[in-house]
Amino acid sequence: MNTKKNVLPPGLVNNLQEVLLSRKGGNSENDKKDEQPKSEAVGDSTETSTSASDENDSSKPVVLVTNGEGIDSLGLVYLVQALVGSDLYNVHVCAPRSDKSVSGHSVTVRETIIVTPSEIEGATAYEVSGTTADCVSLALSGALFSWSKPLLVISGINRGSSCGNHTFYSGVVAGAREALICGVPSLSISLNWKREESQESDFKDAVAVSLPLVTAAIRDIENGVFSKSCFLKIEIPTSPSTNKGFKLTKQSMWRSAPNWLAVSANRHPSSAAHFMSNQQSLGLQLAQLSRDASAAGAARRITMRRQNVEVESVGAVKSDNKVKKYFRLEFISKEEEEADEDLDFKALENGFVALTPISLCPQIESDILTAASGWISGALMVEQ
Numbered sequence: 001m002n003t004k005k006n007v008l009p010p011g012l013v014n015n016l017q018e019v020l021l022s023r024k025g026g027n028s029e030n031d032k033k034d035e036q037p038k039s040e041a042v043g044d045s046t047e048t049s050t051s052a053s054d055e056n057d058s059s060k061p062v063v064l065v066t067n068g069e070g071i072d073s074l075g076l077v078y079l080v081q082a083l084v085g086s087d088l089y090n091v092h093v094c095a096p097r098s099d100k101s102v103s104g105h106s107v108t109v110r111e112t113i114i115v116t117p118s119e120i121e122g123a124t125a126y127e128v129s130g131t132t133a134d135c136v137s138l139a140l141s142g143a144l145f146s147w148s149k150p151l152l153v154i155s156g157i158n159r160g161s162s163c164g165n166h167t168f169y170s171g172v173v174a175g176a177r178e179a180l181i182c183g184v185p186s187l188s189i190s191l192n193w194k195r196e197e198s199q200e201s202d203f204k205d206a207v208a209v210s211l212p213l214v215t216a217a218i219r220d221i222e223n224g225v226f227s228k229s230c231f232l233k234i235e236i237p238t239s240p241s242t243n244k245g246f247k248l249t250k251q252s253m254w255r256s257a258p259n260w261l262a263v264s265a266n267r268h269p270s271s272a273a274h275f276m277s278n279q280q281s282l283g284l285q286l287a288q289l290s291r292d293a294s295a296a297g298a299a300r301r302i303t304m305r306r307q308n309v310e311v312e313s314v315g316a317v318k319s320d321n322k323v324k325k326y327f328r329l330e331f332i333s334k335e336e337e338e339a340d341e342d343l344d345f346k347a348l349e350n351g352f353v354a355l356t357p358i359s360l361c362p363q364i365e366s367d368i369l370t371a372a373s374g375w376i377s378g379a380l381m382v383e384q
Helices: 010-025 029-043 074-086 132-140 171-181 201-222 272-278 282-293 295-318 344-349 366-383
Strands: 062-066 090-096 115-118 124-128 152-159 186-191 230-236 246-248 257-263 326-332 353-359
Touching: 062 074, 062 132, 074 090, 074 152, 074 186, 074 201, 090 132, 124 132, 132 152, 132 171, 152 171, 152 201, 171 186, 171 230, 171 353, 186 201, 201 230, 230 344, 344 353
Parallel strands: 062 090, 062 152, 090 124, 152 186, 186 230, 246 353
Antiparallel strands: 115 124, 230 353, 257 326
């Protein structure tokens, strides 16, 4: 692990080094023995069941899991299976009902959200109609679960990286940030998913990579040495099983290039193929295709279109005939110039697991502060 410019407590760094860097000896018999139960926990969680008494067992640390892509996403499913399978934690889940991965830190304040129990073996789980920040805020409020606060909040595993300025758009990062706002230690985990290269099994490998970090974090929280001023953003490379190790990184200003496309009024980005490529749960795929194919649904859509046409035609008579334009946002990957090897996106692209501490109050560099102060003073003098 690279500890250059480290902002984490020494105790946490030492434990991370001890737990994480042991993976370097992956060919030894001891490492094989240590890794085997983790693989079994991820892939065979149906053998492990938590009783009602276990769910309220105070002897096990309470871990809350959320994510940005919905409660049925593979990243969350495999992560929860591994946590439950370890039989070390009292696992609770509160996650969005649908994909909220690019919702940022938005919360629902003028609408009523719907919360429904969800069947996840070995865990107490709820799905929420709101955003990821809604889920964490509600879970930590004391209104939903019987416990006051969990020991740790884990937000993930997200499909796609959250490096650079994408942290502002990211729902999975918002989940960890909301926990920190509420005074609860947290981790956000993202997998650098690439459509042409990645496959479902990569989520299982990403879980195996993440578990030592979870173990180290919980140990340090219990020992009182985990940082209270930041959460840890974990970015896992495209091929988790062949990662080059863990690297402490700095937050970058990187982002994909936004591209706004002008589209026709009847052009929609969704289709059966688009849905199948973005949702890996077969049950959800079949349910969605069934809804789209139903005659009743088609009739309702036709009726709604007709109603919209009628309303617009009547409105055009009574007011100015305004032309409506339609746009859709897409993000396009771009070639990056040479950058600091310690930046999050650079380390990720180089095959490292990037560990970035994220604070609620980032420090403004002194030269920027000086420049801003000079501008404010000059502006006020001109106004006077």
